[in-house]
Amino acid sequence: xxxxxxxxxxxxxxxxxxxxxxxxxxxxxxxxxxxxxxxxxxxxxxxxxxxxxxxxxxxxxxxxxxxxxxxxxxxxxxxxxxxxxxxxxxxxxxxxxxxxxxxxxxxxxxxxxxxxxxxxxxxxxxxx
Amino acid sequence: xxxxxxxxxxxxxxxxxxxxxxxxxxxxxxxxxxxxxxxxxxxxxxxxxxxxxxxxxxxxxxxxxxxxxxxxxxxxxxxxxxxxxxxxxxxxxxxxxxxxxxxxxxxxxxxxxxxxxxxxxxxxxxxxxxxxxxxxxxxxxxxxxxxxxxxxxxxxxxxxxxxxxxxxxxxxxxxxxxxxxxxxxxxxxxxxxxxxxxxx
Numbered sequence: 001x002x003x004x005x006x007x008x009x010x011x012x013x014x015x016x017x018x019x020x021x022x023x024x025x026x027x028x029x030x031x032x033x034x035x036x037x038x039x040x041x042x043x044x045x046x047x048x049x050x051x052x053x054x055x056x057x058x059x060x061x062x063x064x065x066x067x068x069x070x071x072x073x074x075x076x077x078x079x080x081x082x083x084x085x086x087x088x089x090x091x092x093x094x095x096x097x098x099x100x101x102x103x104x105x106x107x108x109x110x111x112x113x114x115x116x117x118x119x120x121x122x123x124x125x126x127x128x
Numbered sequence: 129x130x131x132x133x134x135x136x137x138x139x140x141x142x143x144x145x146x147x148x149x150x151x152x153x154x155x156x157x158x159x160x161x162x163x164x165x166x167x168x169x170x171x172x173x174x175x176x177x178x179x180x181x182x183x184x185x186x187x188x189x190x191x192x193x194x195x196x197x198x199x200x201x202x203x204x205x206x207x208x209x210x211x212x213x214x215x216x217x218x219x220x221x222x223x224x225x226x227x228x229x230x231x232x233x234x235x236x237x238x239x240x241x242x243x244x245x246x247x248x249x250x251x252x253x254x255x256x257x258x259x260x261x262x263x264x265x266x267x268x269x270x271x272x273x274x275x276x277x278x279x280x281x282x283x284x285x286x287x288x289x290x291x292x293x294x295x296x297x298x299x300x301x302x303x304x305x306x307x308x309x310x311x312x313x314x315x316x317x318x319x320x321x322x323x324x325x326x327x328x
Contacts, residue, residue, distance in 0.1 A: 039235065040174070040203075041146035041215050071143045075203055075215065079172035086176060104143045108235050115323030117212065121147065121314050122325045124208030125307050 026060055026087055033093030035103075040085065043071040043104040044092060050100040060091055068101060144213050149310065150232055152219040152257070153242030154250020158270040158300030159218040160202050162242060166216060166306045167204020175200050176228050199225050201232070206310075214310070219254070229257065238264040238313050242300060245269060245278045248286055255287060264317045266294040268309045292319075 024030065045068055046052075052066035060081060067080055078088040095101045151159045164171045176199050202218040217232050233239070239258050243251040251267070258265040269283055278286075284295050294312045299305040318325045 040217070040232070041148050041235075043143045043146065045141065045143060071141065073146055073215065075174045075217075076172065076205075078174045079203075084175040106146050106148070106235055115318055115321065115325070117145070117147075118314055118318040118321075118323065119325050120212055121208055121214065122311055122318075124212065125206070125311050125314070128206070128303075128307055 024087060024090075026058075026083070027090040030090050033089040035093045035096050037103060037105055038074050038089045038092055039106055040075040041073045041106050043073050044068045044077060045071045045102045045104065047100055047102055050095070058091075061095060064088075064091060064095060065100060071104065142210060144211050146213045146215055148232070148236040149214055149216050149313065150219055150229075150236050150239040150263075151216055151242065152229075152239055152251075152254040152265075153270075154244060154247055154254070157242040157244045157247075157250060158272075159242055162240070162268075162270075162298075162300040162306050162309075163202050163204040163216045163218045165301055165303045166206060166310070168207060169205055171202050171204045173200050173202055176231075199228060201228070226253075226257070233258075233261065233263055236263060238266070238317050240309055240313055241265050241267045242298075243267055243269050243283065243287070244272065245283065246272070248283070251287070255289070259290075264313070264320050266296060266309060266313045266316055268296055268298040268300070270300045271297055292316075 044064070046065050050065045050068075052062045054062065054065070057065065060083070063081060064077060067077060072080075074085065074088060074092070077092075078085045081088060083091075092101065092103075096103060151162055153159055160171070199220045201220060204216045206214040206216070208214060214237075219229055219232060220226075239254075241251050241254045241258065255265070255267070257263075267283075267287060267289060269278070269280070280295055280297065287295075289295060294316050296309055296312050298309045315325050
């Protein structure tokens with residue numbers, strides 16, 4: 001990934017903002033995923049036909065397939081690949097379009113049924 | 129969605145439910161420290177990209193010269209059981225990166241706002257943010273060694289907090305202390321939903 005020092009020419013760029021990168025090289029310039037969604041805590045699980053050794057897949061795609069043989073949330077995949085979340089979403093969109101992964105989006109808080117989950121969280125935390 | 133369909137091993141792959149909790153507060157209030165203290169794994173970092181290409185842009189072709197930069201977000205994980213995981217996300221510290229908060233806050237269970245009594249005003253924007261969006265939150269007063277000791281009613285009045293918002297003293301470095309802050313948040317969420325969690 002190409003890295004340059006921040007310059008004064010851009011409103012976001014200063015020491016607090018981190019290095020300037022060209023992160024979307026890996027996605028061929030695409031900044032949007034083919035599919036919506038991919039919440040930070042959506043779990044991704046490789047499908048039965050996904051093969052991490054598939055020569056048709058780019059190395060980053062293969063790595064994602066390899067990591068998702070157990071369910072892993074999007075944020076952890078981004079951390080594991082050391083890629084920005086936006087880039088990982090585009091790559092996951094590619095895999096989803098090929099039917100190689102399943103996405104399990106989190107439930108919204110309003111649709112979480114009953115108080116059992118909150119009770120479980122509190123007792124789980126107390127037990128830590 | 130039925131995750132068992134995708135099972136390769138025949139043992140049944142269960143997809144856990146993940147709940148998001150945000151950790152907010154002013155710069156240096158202890159957000160990263162609290163996430164580190166509570167996470168069962170080494171805290172991870174994820175980055176979001178800030179780019180000159182706006183939301184209406186589908187690709188970057190023709191704007192290769194445009195600069196992009198990234199903002200890091202710390203996050204950690206607490207496994208409650210096989211079916212339930214908590215993810216703690218530290219919000220980016222600078223106010224100007226708040227548009228990233230909307231994505232973080234989407235579907236979140238609630239938030240912990242860390243307050244540093246030496247710079248109490250630093251957490252006002254976080255409190256405003258969660259109040260305006262109706263996201264349940266608690267305020268944790270991080271007790272730094274050299275900070276003046278305030279009593280909680282004084283802090284509550286200085287923050288102009290609604291009476292039902294829990295305000296707790298904590299030490300962001302201490303796992304047990306951080307745990308109690310999270311418990312007070314989840315209990316607060318349960319009360320707001322009219323389903324209070326019985327005391328232990």
